[in-house]
Amino acid sequence: MKETSHPILLFGATTATGSAFLELAAGRPVVVAGRRHPPGWLEDRFLSIDLNGASLPSPEALPENALLVSFAPIWLLAPFLATLHNSLGGQGRRLPLAAVVACSSSSVITKRFAANREDRRLVERLLRAEESLEATCAKAAIPCRILRPTLIYGQARDRGDQNLSRLVQMMRRLPLLPLPAETGQRQPIHGRQLAAAALHLADGAARDPAETASLRIAIGGDETLSYTTLLQRLQQAARQRDPQDRAGHCRLLPLPPGIFHLLAAPLLPISAKGFEAVLRMEANLAGFTPVHSLLGTEPEPFPVAPLAWHPPTRSPGES
Ligand SMILES: NC(=O)c1ccc[n+]([C@@H]2O[C@H](COP(=O)([O-])OP(=O)(O)OC[C@H]3O[C@@H](n4cnc5c(N)ncnc54)[C@H](OP(=O)(O)O)[C@@H]3O)[C@@H](O)[C@H]2O)c1
Incomplete structure (x- = not known):
């Protein structure tokens, strides 16, 4: 997919997938949004936003006509974007976004009939967030793509x-x-593959703005x-x-x-x-869209390198 010239507003940059995304989008205008910026990230390309917080960014701080890509929890992103949409609407403005691509989880499918309450609550939370995000995007006439990845693995930079x-x-x-x-069965997806899928979908949605219908895509790696x-x-x-x-x-x-x-x-x-x-x-937790079929690339057998050889010793957001 040919890249577009839209700026990118990235949430969840401090995850391994977010790090891989930054590598893939190198050379493109990216603004990282979140509580902490990735190590070495330029301050003037960072927007301090706590998705859980009470304050909203000023409209002037947001890049115009951006592709919003999120690897942060969707249940935080959805209410944030709904509140921002309402607040901007009150000022006679619109959300300055050309497309939204957000990560949910394949757990909405695989844990739907879980016997334990905690997992069933997670499913409800994810589904409510997906619906809310789609509703906000529909009101703002912005194409919305929701990725439901299965098991994410791999290393990118220090993540x-x-x-x-x-x-x-x-x-x-x-x-x-x-x-x-x-x-x-399992269908693990490397963070770099998930990042590539998100970028591909964001560019595709922005390229064809008539395609405002929302899509939910359960996505996995190329090998089951x-x-x-x-x-x-x-x-x-x-x-x-x-x-x-x-x-x-x-x-x-x-x-x-x-x-x-x-x-x-x-x-x-x-x-x-x-x-x-x-x-x-x-249990079989597979049968999702293999990422290569979305990207139109050759399938990559498991495991895709680089792998993470040690669990993080610090919280993913710490820089
Ligand atoms: N891990 C998996 O196997 C898996 C499977 C299915 C779906 N997913 C989804 O895929 C995405 C990436 O997963 P992950 O496990 O790598 O990451 P994660 O732990 O779910 O997400 C953490 C990211 O969200 C950001 N974040 C958290 N709270 C925030 C807040 N209040 N304000 C702003 N940013 C906030 C964190 O930034 P800071 O902490 O640096 O502020 C960090 O970059 C997520 O959407 C996750 O739900 C993950």
Whole structure:
């Protein structure tokens, strides 16, 4: 997709996906919005906005006709944008945006029928936010694209994921890792791939402003693989990088489902959410749009480099 000349207003720049986005959008006019700017980011291209806060940015501070791209929590972005739209409307102004691309989560699909209340509440929160964001964009006649990514992984600059890096860490600590004999499917997406999808959709929406209809796209990586194969590929990558890495030598121990459930059972009274997360190892969380089909590129097998080898030791927003 040919890039447009619109400025970009980026939320969630301090995530690994946001870092990858900044790399992809290098040379384009980007304003980072958020509570903290990424390390080394120029102050004059940073807009201090707390999506949870009471104050709104002044209309003059916002770049004109921008592509808003967000990797921040959608349940914070949606009310913020609704309030900004109403406030600007009161001043006879409009939202100065050419398109909105925001990240929700595939959990709206995969956790819809969760047995635990916490996950069901997350689904409600995500759905309410998606609807609210779409309503705001519809009122302002701005194209809205909602990405519902599945498991995000990978490293960009100094930012890494908190998902697969934790699995690697667990495999480093344990000599063996019990697993159900048959694990479910996964379709992990690298942050760089998700960032490319967001940029592609933003440019596409701005290029064809008649296309104001909202889209919700559940998106995953190019390869669907079992949870066990995912762990094996991580181990392989760990051994290639460092033959001594203990993660590469943890023994994966497939267990009959009954025994595996018995092992997981003590978790139930402590954390229903944690117990369900362990049982989800057997569930298929895949079948999403593979990112290469959206981008029109060659599929990339899992794992896409670079990987995050250690979980973040500081909060993702800290610079
Ligand atoms: N991780 C996954 O596997 C996964 C799966 C599905 C969907 N998602 C979605 O994908 C996106 C990226 O996920 P993630 O896990 O990497 O990041 P995340 O932890 O969900 O989002 C953190 C980002 O949002 C910003 N943020 C948080 N509160 C804010 C506030 N009050 N005001 C302004 N900015 C705020 C943070 O900035 P600072 O803290 O620096 O201010 C940081 O850049 C998110 O939309 C997430 O919901 C993630």
